[in-house]
Amino acid sequence: MTLRLLSYNIRFGGVGREQALAETIVAAAPDLVVFQEATHPKVIERLAQAAKFPFWAARPNHSIGFLSRQAVDYHEWHYPAGARHSFLEIVPAGGKTRVFGLHLSARFSKWDERRRTREIRSLLAGIKRHQDGFHVLVGDFNTLAPGEALNADRMPAWIRALIWISGRKLQRETIQLMLDAGYGDGYRMLNPEVKGYTFPTWDPHVRLDYVFVPGVFANRLVRCEVITEPKERIQAASDHCPLVAELRLD
Numbered sequence: 001m002t003l004r005l006l007s008y009n010i011r012f013g014g015v016g017r018e019q020a021l022a023e024t025i026v027a028a029a030p031d032l033v034v035f036q037e038a039t040h041p042k043v044i045e046r047l048a049q050a051a052k053f054p055f056w057a058a059r060p061n062h063s064i065g066f067l068s069r070q071a072v073d074y075h076e077w078h079y080p081a082g083a084r085h086s087f088l089e090i091v092p093a094g095g096k097t098r099v100f101g102l103h104l105s106a107r108f109s110k111w112d113e114r115r116r117t118r119e120i121r122s123l124l125a126g127i128k129r130h131q132d133g134f135h136v137l138v139g140d141f142n143t144l145a146p147g148e149a150l151n152a153d154r155m156p157a158w159i160r161a162l163i164w165i166s167g168r169k170l171q172r173e174t175i176q177l178m179l180d181a182g183y184g185d186g187y188r189m190l191n192p193e194v195k196g197y198t199f200p201t202w203d204p205h206v207r208l209d210y211v212f213v214p215g216v217f218a219n220r221l222v223r224c225e226v227i228t229e230p231k232e233r234i235q236a237a238s239d240h241c242p243l244v245a246e247l248r249l250d
Contacts, residue, residue, distance in 0.1 A: 002222070003092065003247045005099065006030035007138045007209055009240035013040035014047070020237035022050035028227055028244050031069050032092065034101035036140045036240075038065030057088075063103040064088035064139070080122030082115070087123055087139075097249055098135040100127060104174065106142045116143055116174040124181055134220060136247065137183065137212040140240065145175040145185060148207060178212050186211035186245055187224045196226050198243060201235045204228065209243045220248045 006028050014021050014037070025033060025047065033053070038044050044058035044065045055072055058065030062077060063085040074091040087102040102123060104116045127135070179185065187196045187210065197204035213221050223246035228234060234241055 001249045004030045005245045006033045006242055008242040009036040009140045011238045014043045017237055018046050020233050022047050024237050025051045033067040034138055035065045036063050036103040064101040083119040098130055100137045102139040104142045120174055120177050134217050141210050142208055143174045146172040182215045183212040184215050184218045186221050190224045198226055198241045200239045211245045222246050
């Protein structure tokens with residue numbers, strides 16, 4: 001049995017872009033969609049109807065929401081100390097797999113990276129009781145992995161200014177914390193030579209969206225891809241390309 005998981009930042013709640021979003025979701029054929037910036041529940045409800053997902057959840061002004069084709073035994077929003085956004089725990093029917101959707105603080109500066117590390121530490125502490133079982137962390141981490149290049153000249157002027165103020169060098173602590181905690185970077189494990197850029201859709205040159213699995217369960221991740229085509233629809237839907245992962249559950 002497999003679970004096809006889609007992570008999708010839909011930008012500002014997705015208002016007015018429901019058709020492009022729904023078409024993108026249908027084409028990806030996921031079993032479970034984890035959204036970031038799903039701040040308007042009515043939009044998520046419309047997406048559920050358009051894409052024919054019987055189960056969904058979202059809350060006003062909460063970034064994380066979901067759609068599911070299968071029943072969900074349990075879902076709950078959690079609030080790590082000091083985090084900008086809550087994270088969402090989802091247990092698909094059967095209760096043997098847990099999916100944690102998250103959206104870390106944005107912006108490129110050493111101060112924001114420190115905040116993201118605090119958020120990750122708090123999240124990992126909050127899910128510690130589940131770390132012996134199979135689980136997945138997925139979402140918009142808003143940061144770069146160690147060793148991955150950033151062409152700052154292609155970033156907006158205000159981001160270039162933050163990088164300059166931060167000492168002209170970005171810290172990469174957040175993803176390193178995940179790796180040090182024993183998690184595998186799903187996309188990079190399966191695509192070591194492919195950039196996998198997810199942002200922005202009109203000029204992809206940064207990888208901000210990730211799926212992490214515990215290293216001991218790395219063989220359960222059988223596929224991980226960034227959806228970039230068709231370009232016109234992907235650009236119309238959001239500023240992030242969706243990330244899809246296929247997981248073996250048994």
